[in-house]
Amino acid sequence: MTIVPIIKRDYIIKLAEQGKRIDGRDFVNYRKIEIETNVVNKAEGSARVKIGNTQVLCGIKMGIGEPFPDTPTTGVMSTAAEFVPMASPDFESGPPREDAIELARVVDRGVRESQVIQLEKLCITPGEKVWLVFIDIHILDYDGNLFDAASLAALAALLTTKVPVSRFLKDLNERDRDSWQERLLELYTIPGIDEVAFGTDVANKNPIEDFPLPMIEPPVSCTAVKINDFILFDPCFDEEIIADVRLTVATDHNGDIRAMQKGLSGSFSREEIQKVIKGALDNGQEIRKILSHSIGK
Amino acid sequence: MKSDIKLINNEGKRNDGRGPKDIRKIKIEAGVLHRADGSCYLEWGGNKILVAVYGPREAVPRHTQNPLKANVQARYNMAAFSVEDRKRPGPDRRSVEISKVISEALEKIVLTEQFPRASIDVCIEVLDAEAGTRCAGLTAAGVALIDAGIPMRDIPVACAAGKINGQVVLDLGKEEDNFGDADLPIAISPRTGEVLLLQMDGHLTYDEFNEAFDLAVQGCHKISEIQKKAIMDKYQNAAAEVNE
Amino acid sequence: MSNEGRQVVIPGQILGEFPTFKPGRGTFVENQKIYAERLGVLNIQDTFINIIPLKGRYDPIVGDFVIGVVEEASASHWMVDINAPYPAMLHVHEVPWEIEFADTEKYLNTGDTILAKVLTIDESKKLQITLNDRNLFKLKGGHLIEFEPSVYRRIMGKKYSMIEIIQKYTRCRIKVGKNGRIWIDGDAEGIERVAQAISKIESEAITFGLTDRIEELLKKDAKDVR
Numbered sequence: 001m002t003i004v005p006i007i008k009r010d011y012i013i014k015l016a017e018q019g020k021r022i023d024g025r026d027f028v029n030y031r032k033i034e035i036e037t038n039v040v041n042k043a044e045g046s047a048r049v050k051i052g053n054t055q056v057l058c059g060i061k062m063g064i065g066e067p068f069p070d071t072p073t074t075g076v077m078s079t080a081a082e083f084v085p086m087a088s089p090d091f092e093s094g095p096p097r098e099d100a101i102e103l104a105r106v107v108d109r110g111v112r113e114s115q116v117i118q119l120e121k122l123c124i125t126p127g128e129k130v131w132l133v134f135i136d137i138h139i140l141d142y143d144g145n146l147f148d149a150a151s152l153a154a155l156a157a158l159l160t161t162k163v164p165v166s167r168f169l170k171d172l173n174e175r176d177r178d179s180w181q182e183r184l185l186e187l188y189t190i191p192g193i194d195e196v197a198f199g200t201d202v203a204n205k206n207p208i209e210d211f212p213l214p215m216i217e218p219p220v221s222c223t224a225v226k227i228n229d230f231i232l233f234d235p236c237f238d239e240e241i242i243a244d245v246r247l248t249v250a251t252d253h254n255g256d257i258r259a260m261q262k263g264l265s266g267s268f269s270r271e272e273i274q275k276v277i278k279g280a281l282d283n284g285q286e287i288r289k290i291l292s293h294s295i296g297k
Numbered sequence: 298m299k300s301d302i303k304l305i306n307n308e309g310k311r312n313d314g315r316g317p318k319d320i321r322k323i324k325i326e327a328g329v330l331h332r333a334d335g336s337c338y339l340e341w342g343g344n345k346i347l348v349a350v351y352g353p354r355e356a357v358p359r360h361t362q363n364p365l366k367a368n369v370q371a372r373y374n375m376a377a378f379s380v381e382d383r384k385r386p387g388p389d390r391r392s393v394e395i396s397k398v399i400s401e402a403l404e405k406i407v408l409t410e411q412f413p414r415a416s417i418d419v420c421i422e423v424l425d426a427e428a429g430t431r432c433a434g435l436t437a438a439g440v441a442l443i444d445a446g447i448p449m450r451d452i453p454v455a456c457a458a459g460k461i462n463g464q465v466v467l468d469l470g471k472e473e474d475n476f477g478d479a480d481l482p483i484a485i486s487p488r489t490g491e492v493l494l495l496q497m498d499g500h501l502t503y504d505e506f507n508e509a510f511d512l513a514v515q516g517c518h519k520i521s522e523i524q525k526k527a528i529m530d531k532y533q534n535a536a537a538e539v540n541e
Numbered sequence: 542m543s544n545e546g547r548q549v550v551i552p553g554q555i556l557g558e559f560p561t562f563k564p565g566r567g568t569f570v571e572n573q574k575i576y577a578e579r580l581g582v583l584n585i586q587d588t589f590i591n592i593i594p595l596k597g598r599y600d601p602i603v604g605d606f607v608i609g610v611v612e613e614a615s616a617s618h619w620m621v622d623i624n625a626p627y628p629a630m631l632h633v634h635e636v637p638w639e640i641e642f643a644d645t646e647k648y649l650n651t652g653d654t655i656l657a658k659v660l661t662i663d664e665s666k667k668l669q670i671t672l673n674d675r676n677l678f679k680l681k682g683g684h685l686i687e688f689e690p691s692v693y694r695r696i697m698g699k700k701y702s703m704i705e706i707i708q709k710y711t712r713c714r715i716k717v718g719k720n721g722r723i724w725i726d727g728d729a730e731g732i733e734r735v736a737q738a739i740s741k742i743e744s745e746a747i748t749f750g751l752t753d754r755i756e757e758l759l760k761k762d763a764k765d766v767r
Contacts, residue, residue, distance in 0.1 A: 003622060005610045006652040007724070011684040015729060022684075024733070040425045041343055043378040053331035057424060059378020082386050084374060086349035086420035088332050093372055095387065136377035136386065138422070140347060141330045334598065353598055353626040364665045408569070408578055413665045415626045443551055446597025446691065448578040450569070451553035488553045488576075525551060528580065532595060532747070533549040 002090055002241065009242045016230040023052075023236060028279050030234040033287065035152065035294035037160040045161025045213065047294075049153040052236060053143035055087075058153035059136050060161045060213075064168055067123070067130040075122025075130045079108035081137040081150065088142040106261045107137065107151045110221055110250050114258045117158060118214035124172070125179040131163060133213070144236040147248045147261070151221045152291065159295045161213040219258035220287045221250040222280035231272060233279050247273065249280035253288060302476045304461040311473070317466040320456070320516055325437070325527035327444045333420075335445025337527070339437035342470060343427030345379075348437040349420045350445040356416035366409035371399040371419040373434055379426045395431045396421075402435060402455075402484045402493035408448040417447060428474040432457050435484050435494065440524050444531070452524055453493055455484035456516035458509040460501060465508045467516045479505070483513045487521040490514070547747045549595070550577040556590050567592025581691075582747055595746065599625050599690040599720040601668055605659045606677075608685070608718030609670060611652065614645040621655070624687070624720040627666050635660065635671035654680040654724065656716055680716070683726030688739050690721035692746045696739065703742070703752050710759035711735050734759060 012022055019026065031052030040046035045060035067074055081104035083091045096104070111117060122131035135158070137150045169177065225235040225243035232239055240246070244266030250259035257277065262268065268276075305311045315321070321342030330336035333349035340346075356362045373395040377386050388396075399421070407417060419441065421434040432455035439453045459469040460479040469477060479499025485492055501509060550556065554577045556568060564575045568590055577583075581592035601607070601623065609621035612628060619631045631649075633640045638648050649655065656677050657670040672678065688696065696717055697704050708715055711734045713727030723739060725732045738755050745751055 003610055003612055003652060005654045005685050007654045007680060007683060007685045009652070010682070011732075018729060020729060040345065040376075040378055042380055042425050042427075046378065055330070057376070059376060059424075061378050061383035063383065080377065080386055082374075082376070084420060084422055085351070085372065085418065086330070086333060086336075086347065086422055089351050089354070093388075134377065134383050136383070138376050138378075138424070140422075141332055143331060335596065355627050412626055415666075443580045444596060446579055446594055448567075448597075449552040450571075450576075450578070452551065486553070528551055529549065532580065 004238075004242055008238060012239060012242060013228055013230075016227060016232070021232060022238060027231060028233050028283065030283060030287070031236070033152070033290050035156050035290060037156050037294060043157075044164050045157040045159075047153045047156035047160065048140075049149050049156065051145055051149045051152075051234060053141055054145055054149045055139075055141035056146065056149040056153045057138045057140055058150065058157040059138070060157045061134040061136065062161070062164055063132040063134070064124065064129055064171070065132045067127065072127040073120065073123040073130070075117070075119040075133060077108075077112060077117055077119065077133040077135065079104045079111070079135040079137070079154070081107070081139070083139050086141075087139040091139075091142070102261075102263070103146060103150055104137065106147060106248065106259070107135070107154050110151050110219065110259045111135070111154060111158070114216075114219050114250075114252070116155070116215055116218040118216065121214040122163075123183055125176045129172070129176055129179075133158075133161075142237065144238075144240040145223055145234050147223045148221055148234065148287075151250070152287065155218045155220070156291060156294055158213060159215055159218075159291075162210040163213055165210050167210075217253050219250040219252040220284040220291065221248050221259065222283045222287070223248040224276045224279060225264075226266060226268065226272065231275050231279070233283060247276045249277055251277075251281050251284040255281055302472075304473050304476060305464055305466065309464075311461070311466065311470070313470055315470075317464060318512065318515070320468045320519060321470065323520060323523050325440060325523055327440050327527045327531040333441075333445070335441045335443070335447070337437040337440035337444060339433055339440070341429065341433040341436075342468075343425060344423070344430055344433045345425035346430065346433045346437045347422045347424060348434065348441040349422075350417065350438075350441045350447065351420075352417035352445070352447070353412040353415035354418075356414055361416070362414040364413050367407070367412035367415040367417050369400055369404040369407050369409060369417045369419065370396075371403055371421060371434075371438060372396050373399060373421045373423070373431065375423040375426060375430070379423050395434070398494050398496065399431065399435050399438065402453060403438060403442070405491070405493050406449050406451055406453045406486055407442065408450065411448055417442075428469055428471040429457050429482070431455070431494075432482050432484070436520055436524065440527055443528055451486040451488040452521065453484055454487055454517045454521045454524060455482060455494060456513050456520055457482035458513035458516065460499065460505060460509065465505055465512060467512045479509070481506070481509045481513060483510065483517070485514060485517050487518055547749070548583045549747065550581060550583050550592060552577060552579055556583065562588050562590045565589035565591035567594060593694070594691040596689065597691055599623070601625050601627075601629075601659050601662055601720070603659050603662055605719040607657055607659060607670065607720040608680070608716065608722035608724055609655050609657050609720075611649050611655065614650055616643045616645065619645060619649055621657070621670060623657070623659075623668070623670065623718075624690070624722060625668065627668055629657075629659070629668040629670045631655075631657065631670050631672065635669070635673050637673060649679065654685060656680055656718070656724070680724050683714070683724055684732050684736075686723050686725070686736055686739065688721050688723060689743050689746075690719070692743050693717065693719050693721070695742050695746050695751065696723075698752055703755065706752065706756050707735055707738050707759065710756070711738075
């Protein structure tokens with residue numbers, strides 16, 4: 001466990017009192033964000049995100065399996081995160097601890113509850129076979145703000161994922177294949193379903209080719225921490241370990257709030273929460289541009 | 298039947314266009330991570346490996362401390378998305394075994410007596426897998442250890458040879474590993490020729506073994522040059538650029 | 542330039558033959574040949590071949606000035622992190638204060654930073670440090686940054702030339718620990734510029750003319766210089 005020297009903590013606070021941060025940023029700005037997609041050949045989709053020195057890799061794997069009994073025509077998604085020892089001297093090997101589980105669940109909810117993946121378009125044979133989407137987050141280098149880096153990596157990976165029809169088609173029997181073909185034509189021409197899919201080529205009607213995972217424009221998450229009374233966005237490692245409390249807010253392109261998560265054991269006032277929401281909206285817009293650019297839009 | 302699949306033609310050309318003694322394309326970069334004491338990113342054919350080294354640091358838990366030298370712990374792990382069919386996160390039996398043989402190879406080459414009670418942790422993450430990941434992992438580990446400033450007798454390097462359609466070849470690709478007749482990964486200390494890692498499965502006659510072994514050693518020496526260049530690019534040449 | 546060769550060497554690289562040359566720091570001998578044991582720069586003094594490491598965790602030597610961060614206070618000692626592979630022990634008898642038994646927390650507690658000296662190292666590398674010296678004390682205020690321990694010599698410079706230049710142009714009080722830690726006290730701008738200079742020294746450690754370039758960098762926005 002890294003002990004924070006009191007001197008360092010006091011210095012960060014002293015700078016904050018002057019409106020500054022140890023790396024020269026102001027309170028609201030993010031470090032340099034880099035997104036690279038299609039970095040893993042074996043994965044159906046992948047993205048490597050760097051925010052400052054923090055580096056996260058997300059890989060999307062797909063498969064075919066049974067749907068949940070209460071949602072027989074919906075694809076299944078799941079999210080896992082590995083805090084591998086490589087990323088920090090404080091990460092130990094072993095089963096995921098609460099930090100990793102919290103991160104995976106927050107990223108998962110961010111995708112699931114906003115229905116970013118159009119899971120209803122991933123049914124092959126109702127009640128029997130649907131597409132499975134596995135989101136796996138691999139932390140490579142930890143310098144603060146894993147929440148934003150991980151969720152951005154997951155989104156960039158999903159937005160460039162290709163459903164591997166060609167590889168799996170041969171494993172489907174004739175009945176499944178017919179069902180899939182039928183559903184494809186039906187799902188992609190039903191009026192009312194959001195056709196302006198962010199990154200989806202709706203026109204693809206050939207069921208044998210791989211096609212882009214059907215997605216809608218996703219919310220973007222932004223995280224801030226509070227140190228004494230100062231709200232700092234995109235905390236680096238030194239700021240994160242002395243922070244009293246952390247808030248992640250996901251906002252969409254309409255300016256609405258889609259997800260929130262408070263972490264650490266401090267507290268926020270109502271006004272402070274408003275401040276974080278405002279900063280999340282502003283930063284969210286910028287990050288959305290970077291994300292679009294990285295997937296070639 | 299395994300040997301029915303054509304992996305190499307009569308002119309000695311393999312399915313991916315390589316000759317029997319050709320190694321897949323390798324790219325090595327040292328010092329790519331910020332937190333780790335040393336690191337290395339390596340691409341070998343379709344393999345993408347990232348290695349981080351931490352240490353020497355106090356070995357924990359206490360009872361694992363060796364009062365005379367450091368422990369070298371390699372942890373080989375495959376990312377869930379690194380393989381064709383998603384792998385459940387966490388160590389499986391294969392990863393545990395590979396971690397062990399790599400740890401043992403590195404223990405021999407690192408000057409562990411200089412750090413009693415300490416641990417040198419080598420984290421090998423396979424991000425994209427395409428046969429030969431243990432050789433790629435160990436080779437990258439060698440570079441990461443140098444980047445971390447760990448004292449060693451030499452730079453360990455690994456390469457595999459095998460047999461496909463009855464012919465001994467160097468550096469098996471995915472198909473060749475799955476459908477070939479034998480696989481022989483080795484790691485050596487290139488300066489002395491000492492063998493640090495040796496495994497074999499399949500079927501080789503005594504002569505074929507010798508042929509494969511010599512071929513693998515040759516491969517190791519070639520790859521050793523790439524390792525050294527990666528370190529020099531980072532340290533010597535980067536400095537030279539500043540002085541220009 | 543200086544005869545300090547800036548040739549980078551790697552583990553297992555052959556450097557010379559014994560007894561024409563003798564094995565110095567960072568080398569080992571096998572079959573009468575001298576080899577480098579780690580990544581570093583070749584340095585030949587008389588007939589001794591030495592390797593000056595470019596990377597590596599701090600390796601304590603008795604007498605080293607180090608900057609430590611207290612990890613925990615026990616009844617008769619403190620455990621201190623000195624950025625080495627091992628934590629160091631500071632015994633109550635090695636501090637300038639009269640301490641009642643179990644009152645250790647009143648004087649030094651978790652997170653406190655001290656300028657100390659390495660006192661003893663035993664065969665299994667158990668370390669003891671001391672504060673018993675006029676030059677050693679608890680540090681207050683300022684900022685703490687870390688640097689690659691192997692560039693300590695470059696940060697100090699020949700006859701302290703480098704560190705003096707840094708102090709002069711930034712007007713900061715600076716204490717450099719051999720263990721890869723620097724304590725800096727001054728105004729925010731000064732501290733920032735010291736950090737920049739250290740970062741530059743780290744990345745250009747084996748180049749020539751570094752002292753001049755650091756002076757150029759610091760001169761650029763220096764307010765006034767004595």
